[in-house]
Amino acid sequence: MRRRFTLVVLALACAPVASAADLTVKPRDFSPDEARLRIQAALPKPERVGLQLATLSGRPLGWIVEPQRRRFLTLRWNARLRGIGVPDGNYRIRLVVGQRELASSPLRIDRIAPRxxxxxxxxxxxxxxxxxxxxxxxxxxxxxxxxxxxxxxxxxxxxxxxxxxxxxxxxxxxxxxxxxxxxxxxxxxxxxxxxxxxxxxxxxxxxxxxxxxxxxxxxxxxxxxxxxxxxxxxxxxLGVDAGFMGESYVASSSARLAIETDAKTLTLQTFRAGPEDAPTHSDTIMNGVAVNPSVTVPWSARHRRATLNYAVGPWPSGVYFVKLSADDGRIGYAPFVVRPTVLGSTSRVAVVMPTNTWQGYNFRDADGNGWGDTWYAKGAQSTAELGRPFIRRGVPPQWRKYDVGFLRWLHLTGK
CATH class of the missing domain: 2.60.40.3930 (Immunoglobulin-like)
Structure with a gap:
């Protein structure tokens, strides 16, 4: 009898164990606003099994899938029980037969993006x-x-x-x-x-x-x-950002030039646009003929905007610009117009430069919100402030495309 009992025990110990139920839940961190939760379950044999949502301590909250006789289960869940959204938090998904848990998986529901x-x-x-x-x-x-x-x-x-x-x-x-x-x-x-x-x-x-x-x-x-x-x-x-406070000046007058830069020294020289022979091949360059010698000044306003009194010489009417060269190689331009002292005194034809249009296309961001202060930024901006320095080193918008050729023609034809 003792030998038979030993053989029975050995036979039971060596018998193959039935494979356990398998439950897969992806992802473990789950946002119902971004995707559906993927759930898959497989049992060794068909049973009346259900899928249950529970707290971490095991308290049942409701059925994700009601119990039914099945061996396999696959679904995508939207984090709702009986039509009501489940609040954010930590849970367990349980594979249940009767009162017995076959498998479970942790789950975190999170709808809030990182702040x-x-x-x-x-x-x-x-x-x-x-x-x-x-x-x-x-x-x-x-x-x-x-x-x-x-x-x-x-x-x-x-x-x-x-x-x-x-x-x-x-x-x-x-x-x-x-x-x-x-x-x-x-x-x-x-x-x-x-x-x-x-x-x-x-x-x-x-x-x-x-x-x-x-x-x-x-x-x-x-x-x-x-x-x-x-x-x-x-x-x-910051470059060498410069601009004149007025749109135009008469000859032999004084102008205010606003400058923002942290350069140590600046070299300034005035040029007239139009008579130059050099082609303008970039939207960040202005070419012209010098009308005064260059002057180099030390620059102490390295942390703020400052203004200079700038002498406008006895020059004929036309478009001029000041070229500002910093000691570190940065360059800026500040264009301005010299208008006739008396309109019609030198010509019966008036040439009006589009200085207001330049500012309308000027994407300079003066209020510091990262967007150009112009309606062409397609925002709620309906006005454009005049007197702002231009981006692209101070060159007016579309200068090379629209203005350079016209000024060259005026000079070559003596208009």
């Missing part, structure tokens, strides 16, 4: 440029160590994949630099160190956060209308 708060745009310089704020910083990537790079700091609410973009805006943001990183929650900083040739203007920073559930949020507007309220940060690249 970014407490933006701080700054540089290494202890003295910000006049007009800078928590969300606006001015840089000049000229290699002098003063403000060569922009640092954008912020606080991230949760672990996320973060995409950092620097964009140039016209009617929509165009990415010129981007960097993506997987970050933990807390205080973070991205640094943008643009090349020296980067155009002087403002650039809109856009930050997109995406969590494990797929929830995504972008800080930084898609268009100028939305961009009236700045929700991210802006970096202003």
């Amino acid at each position: 970014v708060t407490e933006f701080d745009a700054h540089t290494r310089s202890r003295t910000p440029f006049a007009g800078d704020s928590e969300r606006l910083t001015t840089i000049s990537p000229n290699g002098d160590g003063l403000r060569d790079a922009a640092k954008i700091s912020f606080t991230l609410s949760e672990r996320a994949r973060v995409r950092f973009e620097v964009t140039r805006t016209v009617s929509a943001p165009q990415t010129i630099y981007e960097l993506t990183a997987n970050l933990r929650p807390g205080r973070k900083t991205f640094t943008w160190h643009p090349p020296k040739a980067t155009g002087a203007r403002t650039y809109l920073v856009r930050i997109t956060t995406t969590d494990g559930a797929g929830n995504s949020r972008t800080y930084g507007a898609d268009d100028a209308r939305e961009g009236r309220r700045l929700r991210s940060a802006v970096v202003r690249v």
Whole structure:
């Protein structure tokens, strides 16, 4: 008898064990706003089985799938029980037969995208440029160590994949630099160190956060209308930004020239546009014939805007510009018009330069929200401020396309 009992026990121990039920839930971090939850279950044999949502402690909340005799189960769930959305939180999905749990899987429902708060745009310089704020910083990537790079700091609410973009805006943001990183929650900083040739203007920073559930949020507007309220940060690249306070002057008068730059010295010289022989092959260049000698001045207003009294010589009416050359190689232009002292005294034909139209097309961003202050940005802007320096080193919009040839014709024909 003892031998028979031993043989029975050994036979039971060596018998094959039936495979357990299998439950697959993907993804574990789940946002119903982004996708449906994929659930698959397989049993060794058909049974009356149901799929149940429960708390982490095991308290049943409701049936995802009512019990029914089956061996396989596949579905996509929308995070609703009896037509009511399940709140965000941590749960367990249970595969249940009667009161018995065959398998379970953890689940986190999360509909909220990672938040970014407490933006701080700054540089290494202890003295910000006049007009800078928590969300606006001015840089000049000229290699002098003063403000060569922009640092954008912020606080991230949760672990996320973060995409950092620097964009140039016209009617929509165009990415010129981007960097993506997987970050933990807390205080973070991205640094943008643009090349020296980067155009002087403002650039809109856009930050997109995406969590494990797929929830995504972008800080930084898609268009100028939305961009009236700045929700991210802006970096202003400073060149030699200069512009005259008036649109035109009479000969032998005094003009006010506003300048914004952090150069150490500036060389200024006035040119007349039209008589030059050199072709204008770029939208960032103005050519002309010099009408006075150059003068170099030390520049101490490296953190603010300043104005100079500029002497307009006894020159004939026409279009002129001051070329400003910085010691580090940056160049700016400030165009202006010399009008006749007495209209009609030298010619019966009036030539009117489109100075107001230039400003209408001027995408210079004076308010620092990252979008040009013009209705051509397709925002809510309905006015354009006159007297602003032009972007593209101060060259008026469409100068090479529309104005240069006309001024050359006037000179060659003696009009």
